[in-house]
Amino acid sequence: MERTHYKQEINMTETLMTRINELLSHYPEDKKKSALLPVLHEAQDAHDNWLSIELMDKVAEILGILPIEVYEVATFYTMYNLKPIGKYMFEFCQTSCCCLRGTEDLMDYTCEKLGVGIGETTADGLFEVRGVECLGACGYAPMMQLGDFYKEHLTKEKIDQLIADCRDNKIILHDK
Amino acid sequence: MSKKILLDKINVPGIKTYEVYRKEGGYASVEKAIKAMSPDEVVEEVKKSGLRGRGGAGFPAGMKWSFIDKKSGKPRHLVCNADESEPGTFKDRYLMEFIPHLLIEGMITSSFALGANLSYIYIRGEYMWVFKILERAIAEAKAAGWLGKNILGSGYDLELHVHCGAGAYICGEETALIESLEGKRGNPRIKPPFPAVSGLWANPTVVNNVETIASVPWIVNNSGDDYAKIGIGRSTGTKLISASGHVKNPGVYEIELGLSVDEFMNSDEYLGGMSSNRPLKALVPGGSSVPILPANLIFKTANGEDRLMTYESLSDGGFTTGSMLGSGGFIVYDDTACVVRNTWNFARFYHHESCGQCTPCREGTGWLEKVLWRIENGQGREEDIDLLWSIQSKIEGNTICPLGDAASWPVAAAIRHFREEFEYHVRFPERIKNRNHFVTEPFDKVRHLVSKEMI
Numbered sequence: 001m002e003r004t005h006y007k008q009e010i011n012m013t014e015t016l017m018t019r020i021n022e023l024l025s026h027y028p029e030d031k032k033k034s035a036l037l038p039v040l041h042e043a044q045d046a047h048d049n050w051l052s053i054e055l056m057d058k059v060a061e062i063l064g065i066l067p068i069e070v071y072e073v074a075t076f077y078t079m080y081n082l083k084p085i086g087k088y089m090f091e092f093c094q095t096s097c098c099c100l101r102g103t104e105d106l107m108d109y110t111c112e113k114l115g116v117g118i119g120e121t122t123a124d125g126l127f128e129v130r131g132v133e134c135l136g137a138c139g140y141a142p143m144m145q146l147g148d149f150y151k152e153h154l155t156k157e158k159i160d161q162l163i164a165d166c167r168d169n170k171i172i173l174h175d176k
Numbered sequence: 177m178s179k180k181i182l183l184d185k186i187n188v189p190g191i192k193t194y195e196v197y198r199k200e201g202g203y204a205s206v207e208k209a210i211k212a213m214s215p216d217e218v219v220e221e222v223k224k225s226g227l228r229g230r231g232g233a234g235f236p237a238g239m240k241w242s243f244i245d246k247k248s249g250k251p252r253h254l255v256c257n258a259d260e261s262e263p264g265t266f267k268d269r270y271l272m273e274f275i276p277h278l279l280i281e282g283m284i285t286s287s288f289a290l291g292a293n294l295s296y297i298y299i300r301g302e303y304m305w306v307f308k309i310l311e312r313a314i315a316e317a318k319a320a321g322w323l324g325k326n327i328l329g330s331g332y333d334l335e336l337h338v339h340c341g342a343g344a345y346i347c348g349e350e351t352a353l354i355e356s357l358e359g360k361r362g363n364p365r366i367k368p369p370f371p372a373v374s375g376l377w378a379n380p381t382v383v384n385n386v387e388t389i390a391s392v393p394w395i396v397n398n399s400g401d402d403y404a405k406i407g408i409g410r411s412t413g414t415k416l417i418s419a420s421g422h423v424k425n426p427g428v429y430e431i432e433l434g435l436s437v438d439e440f441m442n443s444d445e446y447l448g449g450m451s452s453n454r455p456l457k458a459l460v461p462g463g464s465s466v467p468i469l470p471a472n473l474i475f476k477t478a479n480g481e482d483r484l485m486t487y488e489s490l491s492d493g494g495f496t497t498g499s500m501l502g503s504g505g506f507i508v509y510d511d512t513a514c515v516v517r518n519t520w521n522f523a524r525f526y527h528h529e530s531c532g533q534c535t536p537c538r539e540g541t542g543w544l545e546k547v548l549w550r551i552e553n554g555q556g557r558e559e560d561i562d563l564l565w566s567i568q569s570k571i572e573g574n575t576i577c578p579l580g581d582a583a584s585w586p587v588a589a590a591i592r593h594f595r596e597e598f599e600y601h602v603r604f605p606e607r608i609k610n611r612n613h614f615v616t617e618p619f620d621k622v623r624h625l626v627s628k629e630m631i
Contacts, residue, residue, distance in 0.1 A: 028294075028377075041342065077343050077344050136269050149304075174304075
């Protein structure tokens with residue numbers, strides 16, 4: 001896999017390793033590779049929501065598999081980020097059912113408000129706006145995913161509030 | 177009020193917790209199955225019930241169970257498919273979020289029937305908070321003695337775990353799901369061998385949808401025959417329908433199969449009609465993959481019979497004038513919606529979600545997306561409509577898994593029923609420049625332009 005100039009400090013804390021070992025215990029002794037997807041989620045959550053090559057290599061070592069086996073999985077699934085991203089990633093569902101309820105206009109509003117385009121990060125590294133495919137919340141549109149949670153029935157006012165809450169550090173991203 | 181068996185207790189305060197769920201009669205099916213029935217007797221009840229796979233394909237669940245290889249002596253697994261990601265579908269999430277122990281009870285009873293000692297719930301990664309709800313519910317069930325070694329002193333052991341995906345629609349296909357559970361890319365496998373013979377880690381495996389498994393406790397507590405009395409004909413039981421789009425009350429509903437589409441759409445007990453009193457234009461009754469129906473084929477079939485919420489009635493007329501019940505993702509469109517834009521949007525979805533193994537799907541879904549985009553964007557050519565038809569016809573049936581078909585059907589149905597709208601886009605590019613073009617001027621108001629041009 002191509003080495004990038006993105007640098008990440010790897011810190012396999014005790015909390016993280018305890019959780020990884022707990023996940024590993026869910027699979028037979030000789031099927032550790034099965035834990036790869038959940039373990040990558042945990043590793044990513046503990047490292048600013050992205051996976052560097054070095055972090056993936058570390059995961060490979062823990063699972064006793066080849067680094068390539070981790071890379072091919074990390075590049076296949078949408079939820080793994082392979083480069084640094086904004087702290088608060090607004091992932092709008094942009095599949096048709098949500099669009100019927102005004103998602104596209106709301107995404108434009110959010111981008112304008114934050115001064116970024118879709119897929120871009122704000123200069124302070126705080127926000128990123130993305131369009132993603134169906135999140136399974138069609139009846140509660142427009143909506144977005146923010147960390148481990150969904151924000152539903154969105155309006156311009158709710159977007160304003162969310163942005164303010166993120167800036168005030170009031171948003172919990174992960175349920176650990 | 178029609179019969180409810182999945183969501184009947186959803187409004188009981190605290191039903192999310194083990195204590196309340198148990199007090200309301202929860203886990204009775206585990207007791208009954210383990211203490212008073214043999215595994216084969218449980219399978220027999222499910223067979224009698226006529227319960228069909230609720231994920232979309234509608235294959236009889238009892239029959240699927242009976243295929244599991246019990247002779248090889250290999251460990252067996254039950255895997256619950258909670259990778260719900262078909263656009264329009266959000267029913268399993270509702271069930272898992274608000275009554276998680278129902279799924280866990282179903283998993284234990286069903287695992288017992290299959291003789292599985294290690295089972296998994298594979299949930300999509302985006303439902304991370306639901307993953308946590310299930311993890312905690314499993315811990316509660318285990319602490320109460322419903323999981324682990326020697327359950328209820330029967331000698332039957334079961335470990336149950338939740339496993340999360342990471343954002344791939346294709347993992348809802350059962351063999352891709354198994355690959356993913358093995359820690360690999362979600363590439364579907366060639367069948368045969370079927371998972372019932374060689375599934376997870378090459379062991380005999382059954383993969384069932386959340387709603388299918390959650391229906392098992394009721395069947396065991398009552399009987400397969402009682403379940404078969406609910407519904408009509410081969411569409412037995414109840415079904416969760418998730419409704420979205422331009423309706424007054426979007427959300428998740430449990431209906432008795434056989435309810436008329438008209439009642440479901442228009443009665444206040446269900447969707448309550450359109451959200452803005454605009455005319456109904458189209459309906460996708462079973463998730464984005466199934467054919468879209470134009471207004472004149474929604475409440476009545478082509479033969480003039482009432483259209484019912486059943487597997488049979490929704491598919492009445494085949495793909496020419498019918499659709500499918502599918503996953504129960506009920507998407508409603510009023511006259512401000514643009515069928516071309518909707519079809520492009522779905523094509524983009526399938527292109528993004530194609531795993532890339534089979535050329536017709538990997539390349540074809542991208543072509544569909546591009547051609548649809550240029551039509552929607554005012555750069556379409558007259559021959560593009562036939563080109564779309566040709567591409568979709570060459571994907572369908574030519575791929576390892578049904579994603580290719582799922583990508584083709586919506587395009588075919590849109591052209592079949594709404595060809596004039598495609599022609600309008602091609603001939604009047606200046607009129608569709610704004611992406612909300614039909615909001616200001618619904619197609620019915622400009623349809624005459626297309627027919628005039630033809631003369």
